[in-house]
Amino acid sequence: xxxxxxxxxxxxxxxxxxxxxxxxxxxxxxxxxxxxxxxxxxxxxxxxxxxxxxxxxxxxxxxxxxxxxxxxxxxxxxxxxxxxxxxxxxxxxxxxxxxxxxxxxxxxxxxxxxxxxxxxxxxxxxxxxxxxxxxxxxxxxxxxxxxxxxxxxxxxxxxxxxxxxxxxxxxxxxxxxxxxxxxxxxxxxxxxxxxxxxxxxxxxxxxxxxxxxxxxxxxxxxxxxxxxxxxxxxxxxxxxxxxxxxxxxxx
Amino acid sequence: xxxxxxxxxxxxxxxxxxxxxxxxxxxxxxxxxxxxxxxxxxxxxxxxxxxxxxxxxxxxxxxxxxxxxxxxxxxxxxxxxxxxxxxxxxxxxxxxxxxxxxxxxxxxxxxxxxxxxxxxxxxxxxxxxxxxxxxxxxxxxxxxxxxxxxxxxxxxxxxxxxxxxxxxxxxxxxxxxxxxxxxxxxxxxxxxxxxxxxxxxxxxxxxxxxxxxxxxxxxxxxxxxxxxxxxxxxxxxxxxxxxxxxxxxxxxxxxxxxxxxxxxxxxxxxxxxxxxxxxxxxxxxxxxxxxxxxxxxxxxxxxxxxxxxxxxxxxxxx
Ligand SMILES: Nc1ncnc2c1ncn2[C@@H]1O[C@H](COP(=O)(O)OP(=O)(O)OP(=O)(O)O)[C@@H](O)[C@H]1O
Ligand SMILES: [Mg+2]
Numbered sequence: 001x002x003x004x005x006x007x008x009x010x011x012x013x014x015x016x017x018x019x020x021x022x023x024x025x026x027x028x029x030x031x032x033x034x035x036x037x038x039x040x041x042x043x044x045x046x047x048x049x050x051x052x053x054x055x056x057x058x059x060x061x062x063x064x065x066x067x068x069x070x071x072x073x074x075x076x077x078x079x080x081x082x083x084x085x086x087x088x089x090x091x092x093x094x095x096x097x098x099x100x101x102x103x104x105x106x107x108x109x110x111x112x113x114x115x116x117x118x119x120x121x122x123x124x125x126x127x128x129x130x131x132x133x134x135x136x137x138x139x140x141x142x143x144x145x146x147x148x149x150x151x152x153x154x155x156x157x158x159x160x161x162x163x164x165x166x167x168x169x170x171x172x173x174x175x176x177x178x179x180x181x182x183x184x185x186x187x188x189x190x191x192x193x194x195x196x197x198x199x200x201x202x203x204x205x206x207x208x209x210x211x212x213x214x215x216x217x218x219x220x221x222x223x224x225x226x227x228x229x230x231x232x233x234x235x236x237x238x239x240x241x242x243x244x245x246x247x248x249x250x251x
Numbered sequence: 252x253x254x255x256x257x258x259x260x261x262x263x264x265x266x267x268x269x270x271x272x273x274x275x276x277x278x279x280x281x282x283x284x285x286x287x288x289x290x291x292x293x294x295x296x297x298x299x300x301x302x303x304x305x306x307x308x309x310x311x312x313x314x315x316x317x318x319x320x321x322x323x324x325x326x327x328x329x330x331x332x333x334x335x336x337x338x339x340x341x342x343x344x345x346x347x348x349x350x351x352x353x354x355x356x357x358x359x360x361x362x363x364x365x366x367x368x369x370x371x372x373x374x375x376x377x378x379x380x381x382x383x384x385x386x387x388x389x390x391x392x393x394x395x396x397x398x399x400x401x402x403x404x405x406x407x408x409x410x411x412x413x414x415x416x417x418x419x420x421x422x423x424x425x426x427x428x429x430x431x432x433x434x435x436x437x438x439x440x441x442x443x444x445x446x447x448x449x450x451x452x453x454x455x456x457x458x459x460x461x462x463x464x465x466x467x468x469x470x471x472x473x474x475x476x477x478x479x480x481x482x483x484x485x486x487x488x489x490x491x492x493x494x495x496x497x498x499x500x501x502x503x504x505x506x507x508x509x510x511x512x513x514x515x516x517x518x519x520x521x522x523x524x525x526x527x528x529x530x531x532x533x534x535x536x537x538x539x540x541x542x543x544x545x546x547x548x549x550x551x552x553x554x555x556x557x558x559x560x561x562x563x564x565x566x567x568x569x
Contacts, residue, residue, distance in 0.1 A: 006351040010337075013348075017339045099335035099396070102299040103352045104324040249303070 003105040007113025011087075012120065020086075021121060024079050028125050031078075035071035036132040039064050065133065065142055069150045069220045072129050073213075076122075076158050077186045083121055084165025085179035087114050088243075092173035107244045115166055115240055122158040126151060146222030153219025156232035157212055161186055163239030170246045186212075252277040252434045253298070253404055258307035260293050260458075267293045269458040270307070277403070280430045282445035282452045282466075283438040290458040291438040292332055295406050298436070299329045311404055325354065328402035328433075332409055334393025338382030342373055342392055345381060346399060353400035367395040370425065387418040394422070398429065405429060407437040411444065423448050442469070477519040478545040480506075481528055485537030487513035493531045499524045516545060 015021035043064045091097040100110055130151070136142055164185060169178040192211035208214050215228040253275040260268040268290040275281050283291045296302040298309050300316045300323065309316045309323075316323040337345055346367060350360040368374050371391040376384060381392055390413065397405055410426065411419040426448055429435060439445055445452045446466035454461040454469070462469065483490050487505060490513050495503045499522040506514040517528060525542060532539040 095333035096335040098331040102329045104321045
């Protein structure tokens with residue numbers, strides 16, 4: 001158990017002695033800020049216009065926050081590969097993996113330690129996002145329950161990204177390859193439900209189930225469905241388990 | 252202390268290590284000697300539990316590493332071919348991390364790091380970033396990492412590779428000073444290094460165990476064939492004929508020459524022919540510029556050893 005924290009601390013130390021983590025955090029703040037601003041601007045324009053046509057007030061949740069959560073999701077999709085791509089690849093390239101694998105530490109402790117370290121960064125990112133959301137909470141009257149659900153969704157989706165990124169990184173000593181493949185996989189998972197727009201039946205049902213977005217949708221609407229929880233948790237657990245297996249057999 | 256039983260590793264169709272068995276007693280220093288690609292690193296990686304063997308078993312103080320990896324790994328310190336350091340960390344941070352990873356009790360960590368730094372002469376660079384250290388210092392950090400938790404068994408993969416002669420010497424001194432407290436296995440492809448440091452040498456070639464012996468015995472077994480280099484000022488053909496006529500000379504092969512200087516590699520069988528060769532050159536009226544034994548390459552040593560005990564076959568050079 002203490003080895004787990006040794007790994008987490010080491011990972012965090014490495015994040016913050018290099019500019020990598022700062023760059024990711026700053027990029028996220030800027031991009032999410034831009035999305036937030038544009039959503040808000042659009043909403044304000046529409047509500048002014050709506051007032052003129054006598055439609056009554058618009059819904060902050062569906063007009064501002066739901067799209068904002070999707071945009072934060074997309075930002076994570078771009079940024080998380082930058083966090084996971086080095087986790088194992090760098091250890092494989094530099095040979096430090098030999099230290100980890102010959103120390104009296106269980107494989108799963110290393111994998112879990114690395115995962116928790118990246119998860120910690122994800123939480124930092126979501127705290128930044130929460131800052132923007134709080135502005136809406138202050139001025140508008142959003143449904144707070146839906147907000148919590150949406151953040152839970154972001155955590156789970158981000159966690160799935162991280163677990164998959166970790167797994168991919170364990171397959172190559174080349175960070176760039178790991179990053180590109182991870183990003184491509186995330187993108188595929190993100191758009192998998194697009195095919196459902198043009199078809200129906202089992203195939204599109206499968207794609208829709210695989211799609212990371214269709215499961216995220218419910219969370220942004222304040223719905224926590226066991227089906228979605230199972231989807232994300234199985235991605236996380238499966239990804240971590242396979243990474244541990246991979247480390248056992250590697251080389 | 253360490254028992255290796257029929258250890259085998261197969262990479263796809265390639266047999267990298269083929270049924271190696273040996274054992275090492277407590278406090279011994281043993282060298283793994285072998286040319287590039289012999290399987291030294293692969294064997295060490297299996298001993299340390301980094302690589303699962305295709306077949307065979309490794310026991311450390313009687314503990315099988317496959318069945319009880321945590322227990323066994325606690326007793327091992329390992330310096331891989333590349334020092335396993337994080338270039339972004341300072342020496343001190345890195346060693347603290349390793350100490351925790353090796354489960355050194357919290358209140359002992361400081362003292363152990365101190366001790367390892369002192370032993371590996373790292374005191375001046377403790378707060379430096381590892382990535383900015385020279386190769387030699389990085390190697391020492393790797394060594395400090397291996398001895399940090401004071402393991403019973405030290406596995407060092409080419410600990411002196413890439414060091415300048417003075418640093419290699421210091422490292423060898425350090426390794427010798429570790430003996431007694433630790434059991435040490437190191438790999439090298441330099442026979443003289445193995446002879447300096449170790450009490451026993453395990454020679455492997457192409458994944459197979461060729462010989463296990465003391466360095467003195469090995470040196471004697473290898474010396475059976477005398478190969479000499481002769482350099483003389485004179486006409487190459489005439490000199491060659493004179494050298495070939497010396498009793499005890501098996502073969503004379505010309506080497507680089509020019510400018511009126513001729514060089515030969517002379518293979519002698521059994522007898523010491525150095526004086527006779529010198530006389531032959533001087534009697535011919537030529538100038539003797541050089542006469543010295545040729546250092547055998549590791550490959551040739553293996554050929555000799557595998558050909559032993561019959562010392563007949565003298566390997567020629569092209
Ligand atoms: N990961 C691998 N995949 C396939 N073959 C490998 C792998 N690692 C090593 N080999 C092969 O196994 C053989 C033994 O390699 P090994 O690295 O153990 O040799 P070595 O004795 O350490 O050599 P050197 O003196 O160059 O370090 C070599 O032929 C090598 O090509
Ligand atoms: Mg090697």
